[in-house]
Amino acid sequence: MNELSPDIEFLHSALCEESCLNSLSDFHLWFKKQQEKTHVKIEMIPFAELKNWKFDSKTTNLKHYSGQFFSVEGIRINTNRGIKTTWDQPIINQPEIGYLGIISKKINGILHFLMQAKIEPGNLNYVQLSPTLQATKSNYTQVHKGRVPLYLEYFNGKSNAKIKILSDQLQSEQGARFLKKRNRNIIIEVKNDIPVYDNFFWLTLGQIKDLLKYDNLVNMDTRTVISGISFIDNFIEPDTSFLSEELQRKKIPQKQKDFLLSAVDTKNSKNTFDDILSWLANLKFKYELEVQRIPLNDVKEWIKTYYDIHHIQKKYFSVIAANIEIGNREVFGWTQPLIKSAQEGIIAFIIKKINGVYHFLTQAKTEAGNFDIVELAPTVQCLTGNYRADENEYDVPFLDIVLNINKEQILYKTMQSEEGGRFYKEQNLNMIIELKENDVLHLPENYKWLTLNQLLIFIKFNNYLNIQARSLISAINFRNYE
Amino acid sequence: MNELSPDIEFLHSALCEESCLNSLSDFHLWFKKQQEKTHVKIEMIPFAELKNWKFDSKTTNLKHYSGQFFSVEGIRINTNRGIKTTWDQPIINQPEIGYLGIISKKINGILHFLMQAKIEPGNLNYVQLSPTLQATKSNYTQVHKGRVPLYLEYFNGKSNAKIKILSDQLQSEQGARFLKKRNRNIIIEVKNDIPVYDNFFWLTLGQIKDLLKYDNLVNMDTRTVISGISFIDNFIEPDTSFLSEELQRKKIPQKQKDFLLSAVDTKNSKNTFDDILSWLANLKFKYELEVQRIPLNDVKEWIKTYYDIHHIQKKYFSVIAANIEIGNREVFGWTQPLIKSAQEGIIAFIIKKINGVYHFLTQAKTEAGNFDIVELAPTVQCLTGNYRADENEYDVPFLDIVLNINKEQILYKTMQSEEGGRFYKEQNLNMIIELKENDVLHLPENYKWLTLNQLLIFIKFNNYLNIQARSLISAINFRNYE
Numbered sequence: 001m002n003e004l005s006p007d008i009e010f011l012h013s014a015l016c017e018e019s020c021l022n023s024l025s026d027f028h029l030w031f032k033k034q035q036e037k038t039h040v041k042i043e044m045i046p047f048a049e050l051k052n053w054k055f056d057s058k059t060t061n062l063k064h065y066s067g068q069f070f071s072v073e074g075i076r077i078n079t080n081r082g083i084k085t086t087w088d089q090p091i092i093n094q095p096e097i098g099y100l101g102i103i104s105k106k107i108n109g110i111l112h113f114l115m116q117a118k119i120e121p122g123n124l125n126y127v128q129l130s131p132t133l134q135a136t137k138s139n140y141t142q143v144h145k146g147r148v149p150l151y152l153e154y155f156n157g158k159s160n161a162k163i164k165i166l167s168d169q170l171q172s173e174q175g176a177r178f179l180k181k182r183n184r185n186i187i188i189e190v191k192n193d194i195p196v197y198d199n200f201f202w203l204t205l206g207q208i209k210d211l212l213k214y215d216n217l218v219n220m221d222t223r224t225v226i227s228g229i230s231f232i233d234n235f236i237e238p239d240t241s242f243l244s245e246e247l248q249r250k251k252i253p254q255k256q257k258d259f260l261l262s263a264v265d266t267k268n269s270k271n272t273f274d275d276i277l278s279w280l281a282n283l284k285f286k287y288e289l290e291v292q293r294i295p296l297n298d299v300k301e302w303i304k305t306y307y308d309i310h311h312i313q314k315k316y317f318s319v320i321a322a323n324i325e326i327g328n329r330e331v332f333g334w335t336q337p338l339i340k341s342a343q344e345g346i347i348a349f350i351i352k353k354i355n356g357v358y359h360f361l362t363q364a365k366t367e368a369g370n371f372d373i374v375e376l377a378p379t380v381q382c383l384t385g386n387y388r389a390d391e392n393e394y395d396v397p398f399l400d401i402v403l404n405i406n407k408e409q410i411l412y413k414t415m416q417s418e419e420g421g422r423f424y425k426e427q428n429l430n431m432i433i434e435l436k437e438n439d440v441l442h443l444p445e446n447y448k449w450l451t452l453n454q455l456l457i458f459i460k461f462n463n464y465l466n467i468q469a470r471s472l473i474s475a476i477n478f479r480n481y482e
Numbered sequence: 483m484n485e486l487s488p489d490i491e492f493l494h495s496a497l498c499e500e501s502c503l504n505s506l507s508d509f510h511l512w513f514k515k516q517q518e519k520t521h522v523k524i525e526m527i528p529f530a531e532l533k534n535w536k537f538d539s540k541t542t543n544l545k546h547y548s549g550q551f552f553s554v555e556g557i558r559i560n561t562n563r564g565i566k567t568t569w570d571q572p573i574i575n576q577p578e579i580g581y582l583g584i585i586s587k588k589i590n591g592i593l594h595f596l597m598q599a600k601i602e603p604g605n606l607n608y609v610q611l612s613p614t615l616q617a618t619k620s621n622y623t624q625v626h627k628g629r630v631p632l633y634l635e636y637f638n639g640k641s642n643a644k645i646k647i648l649s650d651q652l653q654s655e656q657g658a659r660f661l662k663k664r665n666r667n668i669i670i671e672v673k674n675d676i677p678v679y680d681n682f683f684w685l686t687l688g689q690i691k692d693l694l695k696y697d698n699l700v701n702m703d704t705r706t707v708i709s710g711i712s713f714i715d716n717f718i719e720p721d722t723s724f725l726s727e728e729l730q731r732k733k734i735p736q737k738q739k740d741f742l743l744s745a746v747d748t749k750n751s752k753n754t755f756d757d758i759l760s761w762l763a764n765l766k767f768k769y770e771l772e773v774q775r776i777p778l779n780d781v782k783e784w785i786k787t788y789y790d791i792h793h794i795q796k797k798y799f800s801v802i803a804a805n806i807e808i809g810n811r812e813v814f815g816w817t818q819p820l821i822k823s824a825q826e827g828i829i830a831f832i833i834k835k836i837n838g839v840y841h842f843l844t845q846a847k848t849e850a851g852n853f854d855i856v857e858l859a860p861t862v863q864c865l866t867g868n869y870r871a872d873e874n875e876y877d878v879p880f881l882d883i884v885l886n887i888n889k890e891q892i893l894y895k896t897m898q899s900e901e902g903g904r905f906y907k908e909q910n911l912n913m914i915i916e917l918k919e920n921d922v923l924h925l926p927e928n929y930k931w932l933t934l935n936q937l938l939i940f941i942k943f944n945n946y947l948n949i950q951a952r953s954l955i956s957a958i959n960f961r962n963y964e
Contacts, residue, residue, distance in 0.1 A: 095770075095772070097766070097767050165760050167756075168756075168759065168760035168763045168764070169759065169763060170763050170766055170767070184763055184767045186763075273942065274649075274650075274942070277650065277651065277942060277943070277944070278647050278650035281650045281651055281652050281666055281668075281944070282650070284579070284652055285579050285652070285666045288577075290577070371854075372853075372945075460755070460756070460759060461759070461943045462759070462763070463854075
């Protein structure tokens with residue numbers, strides 16, 4: 001039969017905020033030191049000064065000489081959904097599946113995660129908390145002839161250490177910016193002792209979740225990996241007795257108990273899985289999304305200058321080029337294109353108790369780069385331009401509720417960054433707000449109430465939840481709300 | 483809370499072989515009559531004689547004047563999997579999602595399915611048993627200005643009848659022949675009385691499954707729709723008590739009991755869902771499949787003549803053109819391209835009891851048109867050419883076991899057709915064979931043992947099981963093996 005399941009280990013780690021090994025104040029001292037010793041210099045340059053990158057003479061796309069890493073290309077969208085049914089846009093094409101991998105290890109009986117203080121050119125604060133391994137295929141097959149990424153051997157089977165896979169999923173990235181990009185989100189448990197290099201630090205899951213209350217500290221890659229953690233192993237045989245014991249044993253505030261119960265409850269959902277799957281089948285059936293790859297120069301309503309590629313109304317985002325110097329002891333220098341958002345965004349889940357269990361108001365959202373027409377998204381996901389009165393292209397349902405909610409109904413509110421390797425200082429307001437049980441909402445056809453348990457099971461089956469929904473789910477702190 | 487679940491209704495219908503309404507001998511009489519009154523005339527014609535179809539002057543692809551229905555295009559494949567890592571081939575591109583819909587209705591307490599005796603040009607026997615509604619978007623949006631398909635109104639919300647959706651999935655078609663084609667496989671229950679037209683007939687699920695023991699009677703579309711039926715509703719709360727009662731009440735042979743238990747068992751699987759999902763993530767991560775659309779004329783190693791497009795070694799399949807006359811009272815005539823297979827194929831599941839429960843040896847298979855690199859396929863799936871000694875391109879694992887198995891270990895063996903609207907008289911040998919519990923197989927990395935319950939849950943989540951695997955699963959007859 002099956003090996004012992006990782007669910008209890010994950011739960012213990014999630015409920016452990018003070019590691020025997022490192023306290024959170026240890027962490028903050030260490031992290032501050034990592035930031036201080038970091039040298040970062042980033043300047044915008046004209047495209048012509050990019051080294052090893054060029055606009056391809058045939059396709060006009062912006063690509064690396066090696067043909068690896070990523071390219072900026074054009075797409076033309078035709079859809080029968082929404083008000084704007086056809087448009088062109090630049091998009092990042094990165095067909096490789098990369099690793100977002102976290103090494104975990106049981107230390108004094110509690111699962112700890114080996115986190116990295118990683119510098120990325122586009123990061124706000126330069127250094128953010130990253131997974132142990134964050135590598136594109138070009139990285140780990142060494143197209144760039146750089147160093148082998150640290151800890152790669154634990155993920156690709158080249159280490160002799162005893163390793164157990166705890167979580168392993170292929171998940172999408174931003175569908176509005178990437179063409180069908182996916183990463184392998186993987187958490188492994190190493191049974192042996194392993195070296196801990198200078199910019200790495202052991203934290204419990206509870207500690208990482210605590211750090212998510214700070215702005216722009218935990219990077220997007222960490223958030224997507226930990227969003228895949230669920231607390232029931234074999235979801236078709238949920239044994240939640242260990243949870244009840246745990247809740248009795250520890251003093252846990254009511255709201256955190258409620259979240260935990262919503263994560264494992266399988267009896268009180270408003271909609272069955274069959275309901276939800278039928279709802280998705282109907283939307284995918286009804287809405288068409290035709291994405292045609294076109295030369296970057298053919299993208300209509302976008303303007304290419306020496307310094308950027310931007311929308312004629314300066315909306316959405318622009319493609320820029322940067323000269324980058326980064327390092328602490330060793331300094332690395334390179335040039336690369338980056339994506340710069342025209343404005344901040346907001347992502348928010350509205351949640352509510354139904355049948356005594358937290359339900360999340362989930363949106364089936366179409367984005368150009370989606371793997372399969374629609375993905376499950378937060379209740380609200382938009383650029384801030386969309387709610388400035390005179391710039392609206394369309395109404396954003398429930399946005400007014402999110403913006404006007406009473407302070408005591410806000411369970412979570414921070415700024416969180418997009419991936420700093422591609423996006424230049426891009427951040428979104430992340431919110432979770434709770435409605436009262438007797439608040440009644442009228443739902444458009446593309447909204448449905450899902451329990452946290454249902455969302456976590458959809459995450460397991462890959463490509464159902466978009467990265468924004470996963471980011472918010474990663475922030476759910478079972479231990480410590482203020 | 484949720485409405486009453488359809489699982490028990492499906493089970494009752496599956497265990498009911500003699501409907502109060504229609505006996506199987508009634509059916510055979512009716513079906514014979516349908517065949518006899520059918521007028522079918524099909525002749526091969528040169529491409530130049532196709533009406534409303536042309537080779538596009540720009541793309542050289544074979545398409546309908548309307549731009550609708552489907553087109554025959556070229557693709558170029560690059561993969562790092564297998565011995566042959568690059569090839570060109572023609573492929574059918576039909577981006578529309580069509581309906582494969584069955585109307586069901588409770589008659590004397592038992593769910594009956596409204597089946598259609600449908601003529602398709604490529605069908606062996608011309609008439610096969612089809613779903614109530616089988617329609618491409620071009621059909622039901624009436625691009626061809628023909629008649630509205632019968633019963634469409636029950637599926638598209640235009641009828642006032644009381645309707646409940648029992649099963650609703652988007653499922654793939656043949657990945658070697660279609661580019662990412664999917665259909666909406668849907669079963670609805672109608673509470674009102676509805677008209678039954680001449681070529682329609684009510685059958686229980688048990689009766690349909692009985693008919694699957696005949697060669698080429700139940701068409702592919704019916705098989706894929708009924709493969710999606712599971713006997714536990716909310717799979718995360720499997721309540722199997724009704725099943726035990728049912729099994730005690732009725733006299734059911736042991737093997738059928740074993741299949742039923744394997745369909746609902748959630749405790750005795752060799753691999754957990756997390757194991758299986760991690761196995762799939764690893765294969766999708768490791769293997770690349772780049773499919774580039776190219777002009778049909780650029781497809782290397784294929785020859786276009788006046789009458790067909792075939793492979794230089796006459797392998798695989800050819801594209802042909804046909805003039806078709808079909809009808810009983812009214813006669814319809816049209817021309818269209820068809821795909822003609824170069825040889826028959828074989829698909830087979832090897833099954834075995836592990837921990838007392840049937841496990842199916844499942845293959846993670848890469849096909850050019852797959853939605854997502856690999857899909858779950860039967861143990862063996864190949865063209866017969868692959869096992870004629872001197873024509874092998876590659877070894878087919880487990881094929882020797884399937885071909886040399888003792889007769890008493892064969893649980894299922896029939897010829898079944900591919901979809902007659904696209905494929906010309908194409909059939910595959912369908913087999914399910916049972917190994918002894920102490921038979922040990924060495925599994926290559928892309929094979930894994932899954933229970934029937936696990937396969938049925940993967941079907942629910944769409945695009946996991948390929949059409950060949952679903953065809954075999956549809957044939958599992960819980961009532962009546964010989």
